[in-house]
Amino acid sequence: MLTLNAKFREERGEKSNILRKNDYLPGIVYGKEIGSLPIKVNYKDFERTWQKTGEGTVINFKLEKKEKTSEYPVLIRAIQKDPLSEKFLHVDFYQLPMDREVEVTVPLIFEGEAPAQRDLGGVLIKNLHEIKIKALPKNLIAHIKVNVSSLTKLYDSTKIKDLSFPKDIKILADTEDIVVLVGKAEEEKIEAVPEEIKPEEIGVVGKEKKEEEEEKK
Missing domain, CATH: 2.170.120.20 (Ribosomal protein L25, C-terminal domain)
Structure with a gap:
């Protein structure tokens, strides 16, 4: 089981942007036993973890809070990305009850x-x-x-x-x-290109139609 280290996050709101500039990813961890806690993880550590686990693998989540470290089994439940840069902006971790199917x-x-x-x-x-x-x-x-x-x-x-x-x-x-x-790969059908109609032919057609109308009068 992969381990991901995290810290309790004091920074909230706009201060989260400062975290990102310092190579931290803000997020939360929530669950029945832990409640809901704001956290931060090292950006590169999370990126490596995400590449190996995605949303379907249990992670050993080591959370440091007030000089005390606790461990929880978690899943990555949701991520937010910047639509232009594709960089991670926020992550949600779900603390699992180990005796219940998910x-x-x-x-x-x-x-x-x-x-x-x-x-x-x-x-x-x-x-x-x-x-x-x-x-x-x-x-x-x-x-x-x-x-x-x-x-x-x-x-x-x-x-x-x-x-x-x-x-x-x-x-x-x-x-x-x-x-x-x-x-089976479909064979490409090349449609025949219609022959180009010459300008003089257009004129003849118009002339014949006009003559027919005069004969009917």
Whole structure:
């Protein structure tokens, strides 16, 4: 289990911007036992933790408050990012009751190469990118691996039921749902470009129509 160090945050409101300039990320940690506490974590430490865990892995959260350190199992519950720079602005941690199952969404990681794509010119279509699961905090996983090397023919597919999951994980999705398949690449159809109409031909057409109208009078 990864450990993330945090400190109780005295800075509030606009002072949070000062924290960010000093490479700290403001946030809160909340839960039934801990209540709701303002905290701050080192920005680079959090960034490394986020890359390894996302929202689906339990983190050992070491909180320092008034020279006393307490440890809690937490999940990253929500993050806020700057829409332009993509930098983290705020983070919420949820303190878990270890004896209660929780629901989380876990990302899929695709591995290998599909022979039907490599040898037959197929197109790899990823229908799902994450799956919702339920488990006790100690049994949660960071991601689910999907190996596509078994897709040897066009229209071969992998369904949720074909994936490997730890026995303590409950899948909160239809196991018949297709995760990934190899489709057939559509041939591009080039439409015939209509021949350019010459200006003189437009004139002739207009002249003939005018003559027809005069004959009817």
